[in-house]
Amino acid sequence: MKTHSLTPVYMRKLLFVILLVCFQASLFAQTNNVLLSRILRQVQLFPQEKTYIFTDAENYQAGQRIHLRVFLVNAVVHQSDSISRYVYVELLNTERLVVKRVRLIRSDQGFVGYIDIPEGVAKGRYVLRSYTKNMLNVSQYESLKSIFIGGQGKLQSNKYRNSLDDINNNTYSLLDINRLENNVRVKVNDNKNAINTDYLLLIHCRSIPIYFGKISREKDVILNYDSLSQGGVYSFQLLDANLNTIEEKLKFLYPEKEQCPISVECFEDDQVNKGQISCFIKSDSLREDETMDVSVRIEYAGASSSDVNSSILSHLLYDMDVADCPEEPVSVLLNNKTEQLLDSCHWTRYRMTDVIKGECKKGKIGVEKSAVIRGRVETLIGHKPIKEGVVNLISPDKGFYAVTKTDVYGRFSFEGLDFPEGTQYVLNAFTKAGKSWVKLLLDEEDFPSYKGQLPPFEWIGNDTIRVDATVNLPKGSIQMEEVNVFSHQPSYSSRSDAYARNADFSFGLRDIESIGATCLHELLRRVPSVTVEFGKCYVRGGVTINGKRPAAIAIDGIFVDNNFDLDNIQMADVERVDVFKGGSTVIWGTIGGMGVISITTKKGDFKTPSVPLTNTKTFTTLGYQIPHRYTPNTHTPVWLPSLRGKSFRLLLPTEYGLNYRLIIEGITSEGRIIRYAGGLRK
Template identity: 20%
Template sequence: MKKIVPALFCALYFCVPAFSQDAKTPLSLDGIVSRLQTLSTTKATEKVYLHFDRTTYNAGDTVFFKAYLTLGEQHQLSKLSGVLHADLVNPNDSLVKYITLQVNNGLAWGDFALPNSLPKGLYHIKAYTKWMLNSTDPNVFDQPIIINSPVSPTRTLSAQQTKIANTYDIQFFPEGGTFVNDIPAKLAFKAIDHNGIGANVKGVVVDNLNTEVTKFEARHLGMGIINITPVEGRTYKARLTYADGTSATVDLPKAEEKGMTLLVNNTSPDKLLIEINANRAYYLANKNKEIGITIYSGGGAVRSVKTALDGQVLDLNLGKKDFQTGIVRVTLFSATGEPMNERLSFIQNDDLINLQTAVNKQSYTSREKVHLTLNAKKDDKPVMGYFSASVVDATKIQVDETAETTILTHLLLTSDLKGFVEQPNYYFNHVTNDTRADLDMLMLTQGYRRFEWKQILANDETTTLTYPVERGLDISGTVKTNNGAPVANGNVTLLTKNGGSMLNQVTDANGRFIFPNLAYTDNTPFVIQAKTAEGKNNTQIIMDMPKEATLFTNNNRLTGSAEAGNGDGKPGPASVYMADASGKLLKEVIVKDKFLDSHSNTITDFTDQSGLGRSLEGHLPGVSLTNGVPYLRDRIGISEAGPMLVIVDGMQGGSVPDLNVSDVESVKMLKNLDAAIYGLQGSNGVLLITTKKNKNLTVNKKLSPGLITYAPKGFYKARTFYSPAYGGTVKQANKPDDRITIYWNPDVATDKDGNATLDFYNADGKGNYRVIIEGIDENGAIGRSVYTYKVE
């Protein structure tokens, strides 16, 4: 007989993981709840989401974006970090550009200007605060963008592409984490192909007597459910058949002889139904012992209930209206506070911001002015919020709405899941019973691990932070005498070269000084003066080079330097996968820095300051430049040499770019066998040009004893999106307007009535124009609207 558990809950707010350590002493359920409450007041997690004007670009375009930085499980705009880092990463996992943005009240916006010489390919933009990087699994925002270009990509292949085709993997996940004899169970599965994409599969389950138990088939993106009741003394296998005919046989998890299961039924629109089952062996051994349940929701609330195990089946019904939209984590604890089972579900309530968008006409003509109105409401009340708006010519951009990353998919779902989530907007775009069921399978397979229970139970809140909270930018350094001795208690003065406020600091015993939490734009000129405690200026000022956290894009490892390492502080070898002209993979070559340094000609000192091309003339043996295109005269093997391969900061180009030599760190030449790592493309020789833009170098010039100028990298100042205003000059009328992004506005704010208006002009393109508006309010409520109008 089932027992109905009374819903006697205690609620608290929780917003962040604890730090990993094994549990030392058992905790009661009240102790677990108290531990969560204590941790929630001392720890905080941040998330960042970027809204782009679009995600497909051409070389030479500008990528515009707005950043929403939130804090805690209720997604309130973060007032913790004041600095956001954004990286543009190429298909070969090399950093192309990075910018630093000043965050005000959790909001910022920026852009990346794409060079005309940028090769085509799938790039990534990553965004993060340094505070996020203290986590062992940093919640870094990662958005792939497609760049089209006449410049072909390099022929290097990633390790992912070396996997053998037509190989599959499948994993099985018992609901609640346990598979127990004599209890009906849901066994979720996910099958993926060699690219990590969900694979269609079907099969049959047989037991060790070769008796067919049940059939099954993937329902969505390689995910599906096997309904099975394991029997004592039996083991089970799944005989699989994939869509291309590949077959395999795999073992199902082995059922436990005694235990409990946790089942959650999320099909009801109003109720979350929880069922706890104990098989007879477990029930007899633990009859009338206390068990506990916690329900942790995406809105940050934790509810708990205690009951006695006085029956084999216990039921608990929860009203969904009591939860915010997001992930709900149900955990079953034993009497000693040991987590036994866990089940994840996703609640979809009508609690998001409702954005109503409209234009003043049913259809428009080319270059006609559009007046767009926006109204934001939540629970039928107006919302004062912060939004960003993008309008694109939908005939020029192919959009798969199910695969889009949105403010809803990221903040509510994918940022809290492990691994790659395919088609995240499928679960939000048009919500139906089918999408809810498929979303439940996603919860059963990819799981939610914002924290591990062993971390919570460890009762150890101490940790050493690698990165403190960045409120602003720091300028720091060391003052020494001309003999190299540190200047203690010296006076350091900082002021901008163009005048303004003057700041003062006193050096410590080691001559160190720091001006913390400053706000200045890129290359702001400062003047720094240092004097001894006695007022003498016989000092030298050594500025600190900013220490940037580098994201390793393949596995998200972090380091404080710009070089990959082996964990010992030394740069590690780089794997280069070469291919011939047909794309066929050749053998892997391990490239080490020492090899390159000893087998190349490198220039780091440029005598001619008029330009890079002129400075290289005559300084690279056997190389000549024709209209900026380098040719190698002494190449071995073929009489007619083609142009050399030019790579600037990891990106392929056709000619030596017109750079100021002051912006160039080094130029390295590879030829003959040394260029073999680049395959056929390197057969004519290679020029590796490294600029200073990724080195965080600053201009530092000594004016006189104890006085220097200093121009560090600061906050990036975002560009203003250009939107033409027609109806004016003849010159405008005769100029073609082939814009893809018609309008971009990162700073849309609704008033006390929830209203805002936008005005812009259409381009020449005809067809459907797509309007996307996303945003958030001060309380963390989020919303998104997609609207389409026609241009004829």
């Protein structure tokens, strides 16, 4: 794996902060230099990232489109990061299953795209999850954004209310940290030892060291406000002489240090643009050469407050620096219990406990610079790898052609691919001698499932009327009373026969079309307890004395051979997929003991003998999404996903001045966070 280089601006900022520590910390110079070099090495080996999703609204209806922009920043200094080329965004339903997944590519506007909400989805709180492949190296640090479908919702901040009793009855703690008006005092309560013991204290914020030196019962450490260069979650680690961590405590300190305040001035221009409002957005605190990169939306104010849900401020400073704390509302930054709640959390993102001992590691998953297609070629009999086999990749609609050879393990890869979603590919493989009697296997993209807990919420409004369009009645027309249309058609076409009605999980035609899966393997990965390994599907618990056995595959009610390749079935031909596991498999007889995956085609007469094992595959991958033009609506008339510069001017209709509010979020080139929510009054 290659070592990833860091952006020059980011390195200059990081080095400046670390050099500043060298002058303000009282410590042994040799130990300090070793620690700083280890931290720098870890940051270079493993550059971490954070994402935040800014949407055109927070409340939607079924069938609407979610327009969004993803901010990708470096996890340490919050500057715009150019390491990863792609960002993935998923819409999770109330059962934490993926409803939609899109892949966004970096453009001049950043990562901008959309997700269509399927028609007929149930009312509830849904979650947008965003990540890069590089972010998958760190577990328990999810990037989530709650949205509400069918009503107006409000996040609740007491996510750790069950652990507050444990905090109040906390066991004996060595570290005593008190935040005063202009400084922070750290004491050691080592009353159990009669002899005064010297410890080492490491204080860091997002892996940037703030202090490293000696501390004892007789010697407190006092940090004044000006010496703290960062704001957010701080880690206080008490170490012994061998740099072993004895105790760690987290505190949320001085978030204002990470903010860039902006001002919005609106006034009506009677001379040039009559009937319109000029809205000026600027910041008097911008430094030399510092610019803003923001997203803007103007939304109908309604009854909900702009601080009831999460923001870029709470997300980057709090949520994504605390393990298993996926999302908190903006108000958590103003809550006096925030620091108490942190006592029940832990922090493993930056691996500081291991780094200070010299254990620097890379991420196991490399940074994604381009799309990659991988697979392997093996013999039809014996499934042995074919060395130096020839593999051709063709994209008919893009006019693309490439060729490569397999290695000693029969594996091949095509890198540098960069095509939009829906691009079709054709792969074919041959032996070194040009023989076509080989089996071609394609690696499926592995996307992680979400297993964490979702933050609590409550409904504050019952928004059941679609607001993406208005109806203007012409003269002479009559407005009819509301008409309700009821259908007797089953909600899922997959429940139409006796077998399907007993299935544990089903995808009907409507589900398959709304998900947009490119192959059956991708669809089946969404089913809980079903895994896909080397092209075969396994149901959890499907283990015999001979090891794991794949689930049985039935196509139009007929079982196929275990070696049957599901890629031979195109998604356009599939009408229904039913998964049977546990007791429901009894209707299939003894062959269904390890689980059954039943596939029903649209024609219903799939002939497996007519599709022999072949050296050719036709498929589509999850290509990058092409942004679509935004259509204003009465709920969000203005959506500007990307504005860059030192100041901005918006020209708006006068009617926006009373019942609408302006939401601005983003970051500066120096990594400071921008957050504004207010009205548009003059």
